[in-house]
Amino acid sequence: MKSSIWKWNTRTVVTIGIGAALYGATSWIGIPIAPDTQLRPAVALLAIFGALFGPVVGFVAGLIGHVINDFLTSGTVWWGWALGSGITAAFMGLIYLSKGFNPQDGEIRKGHVVRFLIYGLVGIFVSLAFSGLFDIYVMGEPNDKIIIQTVTAGLANTAVFVILGIPAVWAYAKRNRNNTNLTVER
Amino acid sequence: MSKAGNLFVEGDSLFHRMDGAVKLILLLTWTVSTFLFLDLRIFAVMLSAGIGMLLLSRIPFRRMALLFWVLMVFTLINSIFILIITPRFGSTLTGSNTPLIPVGYDTINAETLFYVLTLSAKYLTLLPVTMLFIFTTHPSRFAASLNKLGVHYKMAYAVSIAFRYIPDLTQEFKNILNAMQMRGMGISRGDGNLWRRMKNLSLVVVPLLQSSLQHIESVSNAMDLRGFGTGSKRTWYMGMPMSRSDKWMLLLCVLLLVAAILLKGFWAEKFWYPF
Structure with missing residues (x-):
């Protein structure tokens, strides 16, 4: 059963906490693809938590998780990119609101996957545009360098989203479908 | 840690x-x-x-x-x-x-x-x-202070849980990694080329996610049983008055x-x- 995304019950609180811990503790896994830019498989978690629990949980878990990761591994919080993680998860979580989508009960259709893909791509674009502009205007970084970093990060995030994120949500929904493949006999 | x-x-x-x-x-x-x-x-x-x-x-x-x-x-x-x-x-x-x-x-x-x-x-x-x-x-004091700054206690508690859960997660991660290693899917140098090792490492994430989703159930049940979220305010064991x-x-x-x-x-x- 899906509850309203604005209602905060105990489960929401715990989901955010554990999602953030999961994202924060696995973000160090990465392959450097451009200077100070990594391909992080953990981005798939944003897609999974967004799709399973909605945009609000996704946003907060992504933000807190990123801040924790920065605390533990870099000593400085990169606020622009932390908010970027949250924004990505929030957009990916929009799929949670679409009708008939409910991976907990195994309800997912091909149309949902297409929509999930579109939301995810828009989310990745918006979040990186935000992080890039934040770095240019607040941190004072040169434009050309930021463009290289955001474009590579965008490609990496898209790859992780398509290769790991979407199949993971699909597989999760399918796994939960087992108990619903009964037919009515007439 | x-x-x-x-x-x-x-x-x-x-x-x-x-x-x-x-x-x-x-x-x-x-x-x-x-x-x-x-x-x-x-x-x-x-x-x-x-x-x-x-x-x-x-x-x-x-x-x-x-x-x-x-x-x-x-x-x-x-x-x-x-x-x-x-x-x-x-x-x-x-x-x-x-x-x-x-x-x-x-x-x-x-x-x-x-x-x-x-x-x-x-x-x-x-x-x-x-x-x-x-x-x-x-970390517990941090949650208390977030609440003091006007952040809702449920949000503060989520942050607290995140910090609290990381060592458990690290332990779980190691356990899964050991289990995978026994099946020949390790991440050390002898286990194959770099791509293979990276792939094995990312495979750990799936069972880790599964166990985390189960943890969500048990932790939220335990908190519900203790009446979490019934009041509109909350006091903190680790909270301190301002000096x-x-x-x-x-x-x-x-x-x-x-x-x-x-x-x-x-x-x-x-x-x-x-x-």
């Missing part, structure tokens, strides 16, 4: 006794003040003040060394990258152009070199206060922020270049 699941170091310095909320405000005002400028003089003053405070907290250097080197390597790579991609970016800020080092397709000029130095100083300025915050604040020194620190933070905004508004140029 300590038992508390973060970098917290036990101690009894001025900053250990300080209220978590005040330290968080200090971190935020410090960050905002740094963000406002691109001026080496201001960063030099703030960096010295930050290092002074860090020394006062008497955190062992051994603990701080790792984060310090991580950030140093980060800024170094960042600087080299900027110099290679945009060797003459500094000119767009200063309007002058003093060629210095030829790099084939272009010439790195003195302005860009100075700009890179300023930018690195900007990042370094953020380090001491962030370290001060993470090394001297107990006099906390109030002084708060005043200092406000002064810092006002000074930074005034400096920015009336006096500072966008980028300080002395030559």
